[in-house]
Amino acid sequence: QTVVTQEPSLTVSPGGTVILTCASSTGVVTSGYYPNWFQQKPGQAPRALIYSTTNKHSWTPARFSGSLLGGKAALTLSAVQPEDEAEYYCLLYYDGAWVFGGGTKLTVL
């Protein structure tokens, strides 16, 4: 059973920078896992932010960026805003199937 692991929680100050990571139990995450990132606020459906490691959707704020970092997929939030407080999920592709990470609860404090 493949497991995708994210930090359970992170805290960042407004205006700061934070990096969320996404690791695979199978080993190094590469672009072939097509890492995706989603934001979810309470009571809402998830919203896509990043696809295929680094690509932004037309609605994704410029302060969000995706990358590969130290064998993991990463989501960097720069100049964090209070409205970025949310749960963030990564999604990785495994030969026809997809697996979500457990999510990172980001607190802006």
Place this chain on the structure above:
Amino acid sequence: QVQLVQSGAEVKKPGASVKVSCKASGYTFTTSYMHWVRQAPGQGLEWMGIINLSGGTTNYAQTFQGRVAMTRDTSTSTVHMELSSLKSEDTAVYYCARDTSGAIPGDHWGQGTQVTVSS
């Protein structure tokens, strides 16, 4: 604009089946895929499977193999997800999510359908 509108909430007894629908509009239905994702109360997102809306081929998460069926009706631009042998642990919000290429999941999401399994 792209819209995915899901069917309403369901309450089912253990052992029963549930069928959730997702009606798409605002784009060419058969040029995309549809994922189904669920979220149990207070829990994270769980990927259930994907259906190719052109040919109808499916790929299901191992967890749901044998218990889930995803189908599509091209005449009504509707996708269905049926989950059988329901257990209390299947209580969750079920979402459909569009994928335009097979590798860009969830650019648009349905509003979610609450399924409650209770005796």
